[in-house]
Amino acid sequence: MIKKIFLAALIFCLLQSRPALAQFVNLEGNNPAITEYVEANEENWNKPIMYVFYSDEPCPLCSEAMGMIYNIYEQYYANQFSYFEINYTDEGEFGMQESYGLTQPLSIVLVRIQDGQSRGYYKLENPQYFLNDKFYFKRRLLFEINNFLAT
Numbered sequence: 001m002i003k004k005i006f007l008a009a010l011i012f013c014l015l016q017s018r019p020a021l022a023q024f025v026n027l028e029g030n031n032p033a034i035t036e037y038v039e040a041n042e043e044n045w046n047k048p049i050m051y052v053f054y055s056d057e058p059c060p061l062c063s064e065a066m067g068m069i070y071n072i073y074e075q076y077y078a079n080q081f082s083y084f085e086i087n088y089t090d091e092g093e094f095g096m097q098e099s100y101g102l103t104q105p106l107s108i109v110l111v112r113i114q115d116g117q118s119r120g121y122y123k124l125e126n127p128q129y130f131l132n133d134k135f136y137f138k139r140r141l142l143f144e145i146n147n148f149l150a151t
Contacts, residue, residue: 033096037082038116049111050081050145053096055089059105065128065137069108072141080149081110108141110148122148 038044052069054062066085073083088097096102100109104125112119124144130137 033099034111034113034118035116038113044082044113045116046114048081048113048148049109050077050083051096051100051109051111052083052085053088053100053102053107053109054085055087055102055105057089057105059128061128061131062106065106065131068131068134068137069127069141072138072145076142077145108144110145112148 034049037049050073052066054066070083070085073081077083086093086096088100088102100107100121100123102109106126106128108124108127110122110124112121122144124141127137127141130140
């Protein structure tokens, strides 16, 4: 009986903790940050953005994860994306928090840009949870980013 209760509690906990959820959201239209980005350089007219958003929330693994994310970006995607690291809790960044539904200590947001407009985004939350397996971390990020590029 105790084993069944323990097993049920374990399954419940596993279902409740869903790290690194990815989601595609189609928010077409104009966004002031996107407009500024596109107007800064005409090459940005159709160049997607990779945002790495972090917060002031304590996160012992976030800095290491951010380093690995940047290395993956440099190695595989530097010519395909523009890259920005932003503390979304800083004053003036509330619009980013609202636009992308940011609540976690670390999130990657890939924004599709077409004809100078945002055409949706893909968000991966809590990638730092994969750091216990560096090989899996890299493969998962490559898979998520390539999936975004293919759609």
